[in-house]
Each structure stands twice: as C-alpha cells, then as structure tokens.
Amino acid sequence: MIGAALPEVFSRIRGLNLLRFHFLHVNIILFRPSEVELPLSRSDPRAQHLLTVLRRQPGDTFDAGVINGPRGKGTLISVEEGRVLVTFAWGESPPAPASLTLLIGLPRPQTARDILREATTLGVAAMHFVRTERGEASYADSSLWHSGAWEECVINGAAQAFCTRLPEVTHGRTLADTIAAQPAGEIRLALDNYESPAALSQVAVPAGRAVVLAFGAERGWSPAERVLLRENGFTFVHLGERVLRTETACLAAITLIRAKLGLT
Numbered sequence: 001m002i003g004a005a006l007p008e009v010f011s012r013i014r015g016l017n018l019l020r021f022h023f024l025h026v027n028i029i030l031f032r033p034s035e036v037e038l039p040l041s042r043s044d045p046r047a048q049h050l051l052t053v054l055r056r057q058p059g060d061t062f063d064a065g066v067i068n069g070p071r072g073k074g075t076l077i078s079v080e081e082g083r084v085l086v087t088f089a090w091g092e093s094p095p096a097p098a099s100l101t102l103l104i105g106l107p108r109p110q111t112a113r114d115i116l117r118e119a120t121t122l123g124v125a126a127m128h129f130v131r132t133e134r135g136e137a138s139y140a141d142s143s144l145w146h147s148g149a150w151e152e153c154v155i156n157g158a159a160q161a162f163c164t165r166l167p168e169v170t171h172g173r174t175l176a177d178t179i180a181a182q183p184a185g186e187i188r189l190a191l192d193n194y195e196s197p198a199a200l201s202q203v204a205v206p207a208g209r210a211v212v213l214a215f216g217a218e219r220g221w222s223p224a225e226r227v228l229l230r231e232n233g234f235t236f237v238h239l240g241e242r243v244l245r246t247e248t249a250c251l252a253a254i255t256l257i258r259a260k261l262g263l264t
Helices: 045-053 109-122 137-141 149-160 175-180 223-231 246-260
Strands: 029-031 061-066 071-079 083-090 100-105 126-131 168-174 187-191 211-215 234-238
Touching: 029 045, 029 149, 045 083, 061 083, 100 109, 100 175, 100 246, 109 126, 109 149, 109 246, 126 137, 126 175, 149 168, 168 175, 175 223, 187 246, 211 246, 223 234
Parallel strands: 029 061, 100 126, 100 211, 126 168, 187 211, 187 234
Antiparallel strands: 061 071, 071 083
C-alpha cells in the first residue's frame, strides 16, 4: 500500500507563535482565542496575507475564525509601523467534524505533514500516528512532533476548508494502546493489500456511525498486528490492486467513507 513519500515542499518552522499562511491559499484566517483582542505584529504572516495577498485597506473586511470556535468577519482598522489593528464580529461555529478517526503507522515526517493538512481539510475528527512493528522508530522523534509544527499543518488544513475545527491529534503511542483507547460501537476497518477479502468500496457503512480507519506503516502490518486488529473487531479491506502511498491511501479511503456516510 505504501510507497515512497512525496518530496519535502514546505519551509522549516522558525516561529511556533506564528501561523504561517504565506505558502497556502487559505480561505479563512484563523486566530487562537487569546489573540482576538490583540493587534497583529506587522511581521505576522497573517498580517502579510491581509495586506499583500488580500490587499485589504483600513475599513475592509475579511473572513476570520477562532480556532475551535465561531466564524465571522474581521475588519482592518489601521496599519501602523509595527502592528496591524483588527476587530471582529463573530457568528456561529461550524459543525463538528464527522466521527471518522484515522490510526496511521508513523510515516515519514513530510508524509505526515501532508496527511495532517489534507485529512483536516476533508474533516476527520481524530488522527493517531502510532508506533508499529515495521515502522521506522525514528519518525516518532521528528521535530514535526516535538516542536509543535504538526499543529500548524492542521490549522492550515482547516483554513483551506473554511472551517475552524481542528481534529484531535496524537503521536507515538503503540497500536495496541491506541486501539484500547477507542470507544466501543465503531465500525473498524484496516487497510491491507494482502489479506483483505473485500474492497473498501463494497463495505456497508450506515450513515451516522462512527468509523475508524487503520493504515499500516510503509512496510505494512506485521502478522502479530493483523491478529491484534482482528481480535479488536477490525475488518480488513483494500483499495484495489494498485500500491498507493500512505497519503494517497488515506485521502482515497476518507473520500470513500465520507460518501458512504452521506457527507459528500
């Protein structure tokens, strides 16, 4: 299922207190709750986006949102030498994401960035990047996770989707521990090219049910992990004969499940 990862295409993270929007086409500018009463630094990428990309002038409005809170309109009040003043009028919060959880064998950091961003855009509720027997252990020690850069990926994914909701994200737990933490009553599906009796497209998923999708690491599931998954109620499914990269498999599976849940 898993092939080589896509090349690194993003700049390294230099400031965790800044939300960097300059390398993505975002559809809403997001703010943390603690930021909405404060002026923006003139060097903040959001200020740069407002002034350079959106070309807003004092008195102009823009789409804004509070992370995990309401959407609304921001108004650019003034541009001073070192700061940009904005005010907000908030509306309603968007609905919560679909009850769709991903369990993913820790991939290469650049692949994890793609999954974090794109799966957030598609509207998953949670992503758990887990240690697996055939996975590369060093991926759990990437600066992506320990610097907090992963959060920037999900913020950018939400901004692309014109949404404020961020999924729950964990990393570094074992597959067994992560499965044990999942609530009962979910539809549990594990992607596998070798021991899957049916295609994901053929699986019945009733609307309104919570779904967990499990993806192995780049080298796939070990025999012991297949036993663990089956013992915990996972059904093995596949996405066809073609061998897909992790990020491609995740997006294809999410899209199929969303269609089955009536979320297209």
